[in-house]
Amino acid sequence: MVLDNLSVSLKNSLKKITSALFIDERTVNELVKEIQRALLAADVNVQLVFDLTNKIKQRFREEKPTKDQPKREFLIHIVYEELTNLLGREKEEITIQQKKPFKIMLVGLFGSGKTTTICKLANYYKKRNYKVAVLGLDVHRPAATHQLKLLSEQVGVQCFIDEKEKDPVKIYKEFESQYKNYDVLIIDTAGRDALLQELIDEIESLNKIIQPDERILVIPAELGQTAERQAKQFHKSCNITGIIITKMDGTAKAGGALSACSVSGAKIKFLGVGERPNDLETFNPPNFVSRLLGMGDLEALLEKAKEAISEKQSKDIEKRLLKGEFNLVDLYEQMEAMSKMGSLSKLMELVPGMSQLKLPKEVLDVQEDKLKHWKYCMNSMTKSELEEPEIISGERISRISKGSGVPTSEIRDLLKQYKMAKKMMSSIKGKDPEKLMRKFKGRIPGM
Numbered sequence: 001m002v003l004d005n006l007s008v009s010l011k012n013s014l015k016k017i018t019s020a021l022f023i024d025e026r027t028v029n030e031l032v033k034e035i036q037r038a039l040l041a042a043d044v045n046v047q048l049v050f051d052l053t054n055k056i057k058q059r060f061r062e063e064k065p066t067k068d069q070p071k072r073e074f075l076i077h078i079v080y081e082e083l084t085n086l087l088g089r090e091k092e093e094i095t096i097q098q099k100k101p102f103k104i105m106l107v108g109l110f111g112s113g114k115t116t117t118i119c120k121l122a123n124y125y126k127k128r129n130y131k132v133a134v135l136g137l138d139v140h141r142p143a144a145t146h147q148l149k150l151l152s153e154q155v156g157v158q159c160f161i162d163e164k165e166k167d168p169v170k171i172y173k174e175f176e177s178q179y180k181n182y183d184v185l186i187i188d189t190a191g192r193d194a195l196l197q198e199l200i201d202e203i204e205s206l207n208k209i210i211q212p213d214e215r216i217l218v219i220p221a222e223l224g225q226t227a228e229r230q231a232k233q234f235h236k237s238c239n240i241t242g243i244i245i246t247k248m249d250g251t252a253k254a255g256g257a258l259s260a261c262s263v264s265g266a267k268i269k270f271l272g273v274g275e276r277p278n279d280l281e282t283f284n285p286p287n288f289v290s291r292l293l294g295m296g297d298l299e300a301l302l303e304k305a306k307e308a309i310s311e312k313q314s315k316d317i318e319k320r321l322l323k324g325e326f327n328l329v330d331l332y333e334q335m336e337a338m339s340k341m342g343s344l345s346k347l348m349e350l351v352p353g354m355s356q357l358k359l360p361k362e363v364l365d366v367q368e369d370k371l372k373h374w375k376y377c378m379n380s381m382t383k384s385e386l387e388e389p390e391i392i393s394g395e396r397i398s399r400i401s402k403g404s405g406v407p408t409s410e411i412r413d414l415l416k417q418y419k420m421a422k423k424m425m426s427s428i429k430g431k432d433p434e435k436l437m438r439k440f441k442g443r444i445p446g447m
Contacts, residue, residue: 009038023071042255091284101185105212113246119151120280133158137168224256246272380404
């Protein structure tokens with residue numbers, strides 16, 4: 001999980017509050033000390049940590065809970081709000097304006113993940129029905145243009161590159177007449193090993209010529225508190241309008257980069273949380289803090305679901321399920337959608353309360369492997385077996401096992417899962433989906 005150690009520490013601190021008999025000044029002081037230790041261990045700036053914890057104590061002393069609000073809930077709410085303020089307070093998105101093209105230029109040092117991030121951004125906007133192209137102006141890093149070309153092909157967007165030209169300004173002008181055919185143009189620029197004057201001059205020159213609508217700084221999570229210096233220098237050079245933090249799925253503490261950016265004048269727009277094209281999340285401070293505290297993030301979960309399955313597919317599945325029609329093809333489609341949404345461990349972070357179950361990573365990995373094996377099984381089945389799983393006998397299981405390379409025990413597990421799912425679907429046959437959703441929402445706090 002993103003900032004796993006910090007999340008565990010904060011959740012443990014809040015657990016002590018929820019189980020405390022009395023909430024008084026002493027309890028608050030103990031909580032504050034634990035929060036300080038957790039944030040400092042996550043590489044958050046010392047002064048920011050003390051400002052935040054002093055604010056928590058001050059608000060608890062001066063503000064009063066509402067009439068029917070318990071003190072422990074009041075205190076947790078203060079912690080939640082102050083952590084949200086630390087990380088930027090509100091969600092700030094890139095608004096694509098009605099002009100062709102809307103230009104987004106990415107800047108940063110070597111190894112920050114600019115090129116990978118460009119293709120994630122391209123994929124993000126393509127899924128939102130924008131016509132997207134990418135432009136490679138990194139003429140210094142060997143194979144940078146080749147990497148951009150391969151990644152853009154992977155997500156299915158136009159890529160403008162010139163592997164022979166070494167002047168980024170000439171490359172930009174070479175394709176200038178074609179840019180108007182696209183809604184969004186995402187531009188890759190060169191990086192350096194450090195913030196050298198040569199890099200700053202090149203960025204300033206490109207900024208004047210391209211006049212991008214958004215200038216985004218890409219920094220890796222492991223950069224820590226030095227991210228603030230980078231953000232300020234890049235801001236001075238090209239007036240950056242936002243930040244993307246990459247490698248948030250790694251072991252980096254990341255707290256330094258997150259908090260330093262929030263005080264640098266530029267807001268964090270996205271987080272890179274993996275290597276796949278879909279592993280890019282919009283940064284929403286309230287939801288991010290909610291996830292850190294184990295409260296989930298249903299908004300992000302719904303966003304992933306929308307990306308994984310089209311509205312038409314969703315309605316088709318809903319109609320079949322409400323008629324009581326359910327077979328292995330339906331189960332397969334659900335599994336396909338789940339795999340597109342990301343790993344089980346990442347999805348569990350988004351479901352309220354699930355991250356607190358502390359399921360071992362090995363268990364989650366086993367579940368993900370099982371889903372892959374079940375896909376192999378289904379690919380070895382006939383059309384009639386997929387549509388009528390009840391006909392699958394022991395003899396057919398043996399044949400499917402040989403064709404898929406999956407043990408017969410796992411095929412039986414798949415059929416067992418299908419029977420359980422079908423039984424559940426039969427129970428909602430003919431029910432009003434809106435009433436079911438209201439009933440479901442009523443079980444989730446805050447919905």
